[in-house]
Amino acid sequence: MSNSRVEIMVGIFLVLGLMAFGWLAIQLGELPWLTGSTTYVVYADFDNVSGVKPGADVQIAGVTVGTVRELELTDDALARAAMQIDKTIKIPVDSMASVKSQGIIGDKIIQITLGGDEENLKPGEVISDTESSVDLESLISKFAFGQVK
Known part of the structure; x- marks a missing residue:
């Protein structure tokens, strides 16, 4: 009888653990059809995004x-x-996106400078005003070889 009780307790513990794992996966996976998404996606087109990686901060x-x-x-x-972008953040359509460095030799991020327009970007729209990454190596070589204009 004691062996059967232990098996039932282990079974209950296993089922509760799987349910907790499933709930955590749904919350972290942010499935919009289940949880109601807390973010939306906007795009920005740059000439150069050198150093920016997926997962970089905006x-x-x-x-x-x-x-x-x-x-x-x-x-x-x-x-x-x-x-x-976090759903609580509203980005005006005349905003500007720039590739910046966090610190002197830090990771690259995208910095959004908010505009003043009353109309906001909708999910899936593109920020048209962008400022690309500065290529320090080419600037230094131009300066070193006297090609700076």
Whole structure:
């Protein structure tokens, strides 16, 4: 009788553990059809996103408001960054996205400077005003060889 009771307790513990794991997977996976998404995606097209990686921070005024979800090349040979932004953050359509460095030799981030327009970007829209990454190596070589204009 004692052996049967232990097996039942182990079974209950196993079922509860699997249910907790499933709940955690759904919460972290952010399935919009189950949980109601807390983020939305906007895009920005850059000439150069050198150093930006998926998972990099997206900041407004130094506060992290999202992450870079993916980078891809468009048909126009521009680098398109898909940015996952917190749903509570509204980005005016005239905002500007810039590739910045966090610190002197820190990771690259995307900094959004908010515009003043009353109309906000909708999920899936593209920020048209962008400022690409500064290529320090080419600047130094131009300066060193006297090609700075």
